[in-house]
Amino acid sequence: AQSVTQPDIHITVSEGASLELRCNYSYGATPYLFWYVQSPGQGLQLLLKYFSGDTLVQGIKGFEAEFKRSQSSFNLRKPSVHWSDAAEYFCAFFTGGGNKLTFGTGTQLKVEL
């Protein structure tokens, strides 16, 4: 079945520490991959995307993600977390010919000051 798995439901990091959020996908072909962020009560904001080419992609707010085909992963990283990064993060990919996004269950990030 086509799916996205985010193994970590909650993650807590100290401000200034590095961050890695995990995402694994199950899909028969090369997917189009996305990371979105959702602040409480808000919609989803696109952080970055991978369609093809360079497997390390840069996004907004200092985030980056690396596509690893051999591991079916698309992990999100940030070298130094800011308190304003506290939010819920969703990994997603296109399925069905690109007419819908399939989302993971999300990772809630808490930042300790």
Place this chain on the structure above:
Amino acid sequence: DAGVTQSPTHLIKTRGQHVTLRCSPISGHKSVSWYQQVLGQGPQFIFQYYEKEERGRGNFPDRFSARQFPNYSSELNVNALLLGDSALYLCASSLALGETQYFGPGTRLLVL
């Protein structure tokens, strides 16, 4: 440029009622998708429209319907509301099918 806009922002209905949610896409975007996000879960795909035609439908009952207008705005309709329909309803727009989707702020629906 304005992003995706949705109305209303919040809505309270009772079981059995009908609701209409509205979405205006980013200017120039011709595709609109609808998602339902239940508390504590990721968004679930409901519909996608492109050039006023339905191009995808998720696993939702026939009580859910949608349409896209000539100006590419869209409505999501839900009939015979159930308590389980309480959720954040997100609209996303994209230039075309297979393109990056940009989300609006959502409409939070509470069914009592």
